[in-house]
Amino acid sequence: MLKRSLWVLLAPSLILAGCTKIDEGDTAAALPEIAAPELSVETMKSITEELSSDAYEGRAPGTAGEAKAIKLISEKFAAAGLEPGNKGGWFQDVPLVDITVKNTSPLKISGGKSDLAFTYGSDYVAASYQEQPKIEVANSDMVFVGYGINAPERGWNDYAGVDVKGKTVVILVNDPDFGSESLEGEFGGRAMTYYGRWTYKYEEAARQGAAAALIIHDTDPAAYGWNVVESSWTGEQFYAQSANGGADQTKLNGWIQKEVAGKIFAAAGQDLTVQMAAAKKKGFKAVNLKLKASVSLENDINKTDSKNVVGILKGKTRPDEYVIYTAHWDHLGRCKPAPDGDDICNGAVDNATGTAALVALAEAYTKAGAPDRSVIFLAVTAEESGLLGSQYYAENPIYSLSQTVGGVNMDAFGMAGPAKNVIVVGKGKSQLDAYLEAALKGDGRVAEAEPTPEKGYYYRSDHFSFAKLGVPMIYFGGGEDLIDGGREAGEAISKDYTDNRYHGPKDEYNPDWDWTGVMGDLKVYYTVGRMLAMTEDWPNWNEGDEFRATRDKSRAGG
Template sequence: MRQSNIGKTPPFLLILAMLFGCAEKGNLDYNFKTEDFEPHVIALSSDDFMGRMPFTEWEILTLDYLEAQFIELGLQPGNGDSFFQEVPMMSIISQPEEIMRIKKPGGEITLEGFRDYVLWTQRVDSEVKFEDAEIVFAGYGIVAPEYGWNDYENLDVEGKIVMVMVNDPGFGREETDLFKGNAMTYYGRWTYKFEEAARQGALGTLIIHDTEPAGYGFNVIQNGWNSAKLYLDSRGSEMYRPVFEGWVTLPVAKKLFDMAEMDAEEMLGNARSSAFQPVSLGLKASSSINVTVNYAQSKNAIALIEGKSKPDEYLIYTAHWDHLGIGKPDETGDSIYNGALDNASGVAALLALGKAFQSNPPERSIVLLMVTAEEQGLWGSAYYAKNPVFPKEKTLANINIDGINHIGKMRDVSVIGVGQSDLEDLLEDELQKLGRYSAPEPTPSAGYYYRSDHFNFAKIGIPALYFGTGIDHVEKGKEYGLERQLDFTMNHYHKPSDKFIPGEWDLDAALDEIKLYHNIGQRLANSRIWPQWKEGSEFKSVREAYMKR
């Protein structure tokens, strides 16, 4: 943990102070008020917006609201004369058969959909099915040459189902001799598992769900049962798409190992070694999925505060405007996934920042980018990264907001993905001015650096900063702060109970966090330097390949 050392200035902060020396001008003393933030959270997370699901009438309502706020604040359109960037997408409703039949010579069992597994497809046929497809256990499903790891070595998975573990082999290890230890790499993300299986030509993929290494309960997976999933429009693409993607519960996976007369704990343990060899379970699976496809446009919302002396250099703030819409009712019968913290609060913060920057524009331009379909796979930011409105060579950094502290005043903030860029040093400097400090995220095994929109900026080399609410509560300490974080993850994350409750949100703490985001942006937008990736970051070489500075 990197705590501030009052009275002593670390060498890297002295260097930072020199680099950002000209950045003290600007409106650093802007006074954020409750009315800059709270009304937007209340509106966007209200039942009137029905969970802000893309491809619905409530997307239109959300975008109309954002455009009206941009105009009222006096912001400029960010895409030519428009506040929007169209994102061509497709909505695929997968309706799996209610059972999956698993058989072996001399025996057969039936798995129950939703309870035991969740399936979907990216194919656009009216029906997809698999019959007597062989199941192969491929460990973690990772091909990582830099770690000397290949779970698919000498394995032909064409026409087969691969069953793989969630997270990566370093999970649960404090030492970093295996991948990055307990800090998840991108190889641990479920999105990577599906991508790699597709590259290998697998017929389908089943990820074994385990709550601790996944970072969330199976109920989060179940939210996708029989529901629409959004993807970028793939028409004209030659990319291979497996018949299905999906998850099985850990108890079901153990049942399959038992059926194959294999020791489940031994097999799962063996997968943590680079010497692991994939193995067929000798089981055959059959099921089907009915498919309904709709092609349409969603939209990113973009507003601009033009810089005074360097208008062609851009700092991009991001937050996703979408949430999950209408879904499975909770125990109270509520089926509206309002998404107050996730991420009406982030969008409201951007609107507050827009008001502040517009009141006294900095030297470089500020871009407020509110992206679509984050909840469906970071698609809005992925489309922007492939089709940037502002050149990546002219974009100095991305600062992403995916939730604002509403728990209470904290001494710390949690840096997501420690050791990536020197934006972390700037954050630390701003925090020390406040007598606060930055600390690594409390659950690095959850891989949050790969789970929000900044990741798509990082993938194209743009230094990206993402931090969240800390755990060191000023009045009640770390145990209380961590307890509140875990409570949200387990009981409110992606559930109808993620609501704005007047009187329960600490708005002073929220405004403190927005002020921090503002001060970091002011320092960057009034400086001469370009943030850099740190040595060892997997994104450093990407940036260096196209920057000729």
């Protein structure tokens, strides 16, 4: 999934949390004293190297690489001492449809000052959620709908007064507050809301009856370059199976380069920059571009059951209460080749490291003995395709979500060395922040809010699937204020990964990696989860958070 590309690592530590009293909002609880045991660096190294080897072909769902990956993970779970987590089996089927685009036409724009044609891949990308062998959008009227948001609770509707049924809507990425210096505004100021995510924009376009939806790519508000869009949107695409074969979706969803958008607007006699500024203001009115779009493609369609891998360590006193660790095992499979011809997106950092961490944590838990509550270790599929594996588990839970106390998500361990800070995505949202603070006590590090909330990282990894159904989840990682080199060095390393390896063939295992910081990071994950598994507390979302009401209803038996 398009997520934050790199968590620079936490500093190694003893991680000893004393009996700490927390008071977050309306809850107070004594956190148990937890000392993290030794965790196996050899487990981390060997599993990361194996999963990201070329033999696994990038671990795309539904491939031979998946079969190898889930076999390895289940065997390692068993060797660590876990029990199969799904009624005696290790796997949960996740019904997916695999659609691979082929024979794409140029994106043709007519009706303006001059006719235009744009090339698939370099100028635009597109796919269809509809399970149809051929998709064609012909002479479709184009309408610019600003940020493509319909939010009645905020008094905002970019579709007001316009009928887009059967038309092609052109949409800006992120939300209208992007670029704000504060967290105050119609859409949370600088922090992205779900309305800013590309997934929402396609969902709303479909609800409005559009034939096609094209998002204008802009690197800063998107938080990734065109290279990431191109590698992620070409090749196999996975979607959740639906009863109607995607008939209620648009015919076509895609992205266009900002430069391409500028040419389209110019052909319509419009200035893209002017219209982008207008779209930020409440009361914006959609603009009929008086152009027509035509594009076609063919689909190779295959239905498959991918797999989540589920292991459990049963609790010794309260086995019907659950703590969950999540990480996604999948990656992009074969993708756009690098200049040297390498076309395997190995996904070493993203997320062979997180999958290895599940096994290393399982080993540590069993060596320490079962905690009071049961602990679920969940390696999910199809995160890169839209959090599909975690969404399927959350909507079809093996263990009741009302009895799931909370959890920790792990998505990509970077290799930059120890940092002075820890970054929490969604800091201030839940009472789990206090658990992290306790785990860091005496460690010399501080927990900080993400520095770029406008990039919407909260909605880009598997914790979100559980959060929106009420389960408190924490998602954190090492900061960029490195002990060796400070913030400047951390930001440079992060940028280098994003530009040169993230979602590309060069995210490969490196035997020269320094794992010292990774293991310190892993101890924090252990301590936070073990605290949850040993306390009697039921942490909640903080008052006023968007997920609080859902959790309250779930816990009340609603």
